[in-house]
Amino acid sequence: MxxxxxxxxxxxxxxxxxxxxxxxxxxxxxxxxxxxxxxxxxxxxxxxxxxxxxxxxxxxxxxxxxxxxxxxxxxxxxxxxxxxxxxxxxxxxxxxxxxxxxxxPGLGGPPVQFTGTPEQRERFLSIFTPDSFKFGAYALTEPDAGSDAKAIQMTCRKDGDHWVLNGNKFYITNGKKAEWTVVFATLDPTLGRAGQRAFVVEKDTPGFTVPKLEKKMGLRASETAWQSFEDCRVPASNLLGGEAHYEAKAKGGFKTAMKTFDATRPLVAAMAVGIARAAYEIARDWVRERYSLSQHTARYRRVQDKLEWMRTEIETARYLCWKAAWLLDLGRENAKESSMSKAYAGKMVDRVTSAAIEVMGPEGVLRERMVEKLYRDQKVYDIFEGTGQIQRLVISRRLFKDAPRSS
Ligand SMILES: Cc1cc2nc3c(=O)[nH]c(=O)nc-3n(C[C@H](O)[C@H](O)[C@H](O)COP(=O)(O)OP(=O)(O)OC[C@H]3O[C@@H](n4cnc5c(N)ncnc54)[C@H](O)[C@@H]3O)c2cc1C
The missing domain is CATH 1.10.540 (Butyryl-Coa Dehydrogenase, subunit A; domain 1)
Structure with missing residues (x-):
């Protein structure tokens, strides 16, 4: 290797x-x-x-x-x-x-790529031409299911050449402006993972509405929508992968949802690395302006130590992202490494942006200094695409699964 x-x-x-x-x-x-x-x-x-x-x-x-x-x-x-x-x-x-x-297509892209039929890939992905400004979305989270993805309550029922969807999805990125959303529903909530199916729901489908846009602490320029489905009739041809996919693969819908995360969690982690680096660089440049390099006061040494620690934190998270992406490039299993990158980067960015404010003192909380915004923006990186606790659960389960039992 x-x-x-x-x-x-x-x-x-x-x-x-x-x-x-x-x-x-x-x-x-x-x-x-x-x-x-x-x-x-x-x-x-x-x-x-x-x-x-x-x-x-x-x-x-x-x-x-x-x-x-x-x-x-x-x-x-x-x-x-x-x-x-x-x-x-x-x-x-x-x-x-x-x-x-x-x-x-955003987070909606990977499931269409992984699970979609060639016809579906062509139909749903070809709308994203270089000069267009269009979006796709991915809807798994519900009022009572997100971390526990197998617990989704939104139902799907076959009716002739359509499927009928009923339920609500919460916190969906680009969920209003998206041309289509990959939506996860279940044949019967008591079936757990085995009952799940993935659909592509186009935005003007009757029965589909967006009742609310959320106001958030950070990432305010990013749309977060509540989606509602009331007797929403989706053509059978929008069942991702077609019926054959779910006949051939037990838990095919659930696996599509999880495989998406294996691919996208390192990307979310890399975003956290970018935010942390931005905060670190702003704090470093501020220190450069304020402190003369010949200063050897205790305060300056403490600031130097803090900047060194911030930089090392950022670098550590970056290499976890690179490793998870490298495994993906080789087509190898990366669920553990993907979760490690997300779990580490999600906490790292909180520590580093907070330290940047600490270094800069009151100027750190001024809006025009940008660190204040980065601190608010970063908070969600330990929440979306699976919270830190959920990443640690995924990692610990894999540790036991991968470890050979000693006799
Ligand atoms: C800005 C934003 C954008 C989002 N975009 C999308 C999107 O595009 N598509 C989508 O589907 N979702 C999206 N989400 C939803 C997000 O992925 C979920 O909110 C997140 O995964 C948490 O799941 P939950 O809502 O079920 O929270 P909960 O599970 O209710 O979390 C509450 C707390 O309980 C903890 N917890 C839960 N279960 C366990 C456990 N077993 N062990 C230990 N602790 C546990 C959690 O870690 C957390 O601290 C978005 C959320 C936000 C805030």
Missing amino acids: SIEFELTPKMRKVRDMSRMFAETYLRPYALEAEELCGPHPAFIDACKQFGLGSGGMGAASSISGSKEAPAAGAAKETSSNRTMIVAIEELAWGDPAGVLNMPG
């Missing part, structure tokens, strides 16, 4: 172009976007100008001019997931909410 920390020329190109995009079109508009509770017009124009509408890796590769455009989790090219990790860290450095506002 080789260990390689050097970025390939293609990865460096994507990183540099993502950094340029973040510096030019994300960071300068981040505070205004927060007030608008949505993407800034200058950012929307830039996305169209750079042809980022195909989303995900497609967006990163369009920024760099590269032809490589696999979806999250795809193992088409040996560095595609790592390249995406590198790009997302840079973009989140600019504005984490901006990353969630990058056009494309």
Whole structure:
């Protein structure tokens, strides 16, 4: 097994172009976007100008001019997931909410890629053309199910050549503006994992409504919606993978939901790394302005120690993300490493952004200093796509599963 920390020329190109995009079109508009509770017009124009509408890796590769455009989790090219990790860290450095506002299928993309039939992949993914500004979404969480994904209550019932969906989904990113949402429902809640099915619900489907948009502590420029389904009739052709998928694979719906997370948790973790790095750099530059390098006061030494610790924390989380993405690039099992990256980065970003405020004192809480916003934005990184506790449960279960029993 080789260990390689050097970025390939293609990865460096994507990183540099993502950094340029973040510096030019994300960071300068981040505070205004927060007030608008949505993407800034200058950012929307830039996305169209750079042809980022195909989303995900497609967006990163369009920024760099590269032809490589696999979806999250795809193992088409040996560095595609790592390249995406590198790009997302840079973009989140600019504005984490901006990353969630990058056009494309978003979290809805991987399940369509993994489970969709060729016809479904073509139908649902081809709408994301480079010059479009369209979104997809992913709806698993319900009022009483999220961490416990097997407990979803939303029902699906076959009726002729349609399925009828009933229930509610909460906290869905881009859940109002999305052209379609991958929605998880169950034939019968008592069946647990085995009863789950995944559907693509298009936004103008009768019976589908969005009763509420949430107001949040952070990531305010990112849309978080409540979705409601009342006798919502979805064509049978929108059952992801078709009936055959669920006949061939026991728990096919549940596995689709979980496989998505294996691919996307390292990306969420990489966003946390980008946020932490942004806060660290702001604090470091502030220290540079305030302290003369010849100062050897106890206070300066403590600040130096704090910055060193912040940087090491960031680097540790980054390598966990890289390892999880590297396993994915090789097409290998990565559930444990994926959860490790998310669990570590979700807590790390809290510690590091808090330390940045501590270093800067009262200036750290001033809005224009940006660290205050990063501190609010980061809080959700230990919550969405599975809380820290849930990641630790996944890791500990795998530790026992993987360990051979000693005789
Ligand atoms: C901004 C935002 C965007 C989101 N986007 C999406 C999206 O696009 N799609 C989607 O489907 N969902 C989305 N979510 C929902 C999110 O993924 C869930 O809220 C999250 O996974 C927590 O699940 P829950 O709501 O069931 O919380 P709960 O499970 O009720 O969490 C409450 C607390 O209980 C703890 N807990 C729960 N079970 C255990 C256990 N077994 N052991 C120890 N502790 C436990 C949790 O860790 C947490 O601390 C989003 C949430 C937010 C805030």
